Amino acid sequence: MRTVYVNGEYLPENEAKISIFDRGFLMADGVYEVTSVLDGKLIDFDGHAKRLERSLNELEMPHPDVLPDLLEVHRELVRLNDLEEGMIYLQITRGAPDDRDFVFPDPEATKPTVVLFTQSKPGLADNPTAKKGIKIISIEDQRWARRDIKTVQLLYPSMGKMMAKAAGADDAWMVEDGAVTEGTSNNAYIVKGNTIITRHLGNEILHGITRAAVLRFAREAQMQVEERSFTIAEAQEADEAFITSASTFVMPVVDIDGASVGTGAPGPVAARLREIYLEESRKLAI
């Protein structure tokens, strides 16, 4: 039984409830972050905290009082749940007004809802899937236009994961105007020679915290980085492909829409970046 955090209280997970009038429930008016935990420590916490604040600001969502203390809440959840390896999920919504209304509630009367819970994933860093890679399919990107804001409007990514499953694949990359935007819950990359190619930042994709770290490590390791769009065809002909996210770190992609990428096995660049990312992240973990 997990202990979770709901609006200032640490509760058993089966008692963790929110009002049916919460705007997260009624209108998807909420944002979230997922922070990985390795060796009982938080990975890239500052990056997630900064992005969370940006998401709140982009939606003109009031900052909850607990915002400056979120590091403490994360650490307390790690402690209460003996979390060694896994993730901490955090969600903030515009709160639960007295009634449902499209108009934002008065921030003086309605305080944001803050929820955090742990997800224990022993073996996250040593995930055997990283040794064989994942298969992905391409699907149309049908999401809303502001994917740079990490909102809980995750129905389409969830449907995409199910489409991948139905096709015998592990995940899906979304395509808009002929170019890959990103994966259902990760950023997408290809490798050509010594160059790593990943879509440029914009409203079309999430500004991945792991993406930023991996690109920094890649540059430090003297690799070329090109931030630009690419197509599925270009990805299928690349030497390597991979994804990054807070919970998969760097994960090789070996098959795209049934076509093997490179040798059909994880390539050296993805493997090396995964190694560097885990090594450096563990050093910087707090």
Place this chain on the structure above:
Amino acid sequence: MRTVYVNGEYLPENEAKISIFDRGFLMADGVYEVTSVLDGKLIDFDGHAKRLERSLNELEMPHPDVLPDLLEVHRELVRLNDLEEGMIYLQITRGAPDDRDFVFPDPEATKPTVVLFTQSKPGLADNPTAKKGIKIISIEDQRWARRDIKTVQLLYPSMGKMMAKAAGADDAWMVEDGAVTEGTSNNAYIVKGNTIITRHLGNEILHGITRAAVLRFAREAQMQVEERSFTIAEAQEADEAFITSASTFVMPVVDIDGASVGTGAPGPVAARLREIYLEESRKLAI
């Protein structure tokens, strides 16, 4: 204090809660309907029930056991809350699995969440706003691609309502590829001579229950109906403009982006359609 319905129980509204693991809260994996109540009776209930079932099917969401009994639940809520005039809001989500995951939960283990509550709006039918009309602004349509499914992904429509408010208007019409799709929570219409023009059905707009009824009444009243796209410029030059929805019925639009529509006052077609809709709906109410 309202009595609301949550998963088979009738509860005081302040005790109506759902799990933080509900996919409606975590992933906007839910659909909804709003049914109007006049004279204590339900308006267009069958239309809402049919669309609800379609929304569930489009998302491959399991049907809750209560689905065949929803009319009784609606009536019980009307009775328990002495609801004379207003709305009943209904939401169904894919339920609360043990943990958060993009993959849909096993429908055997996770039952859908069903929530209903009343909203009392005395004077809904005699809304004085119908006599003066509303002002709207146009905004870019940034929603996801499947607006024909009535999901709770309402963050952008909610933001649109706030943009309208900030601009001194009442609501916003959304524009995609140069053409009006619909309002933030209503369908959009213009009138030219004896012809009512409203966007054709497709994935781009909600298939309004009130829309279907109003178009039927219009045809019965020997008016021409053209279901096609129109632009904001065409709307500004039209004789009349109006919106329809379950809670506004037929509501005249008198100003679009600062330009008066027609005489700048509600026109005869919208007034007549509102009258017919209310009259016929009251007759058919159950």
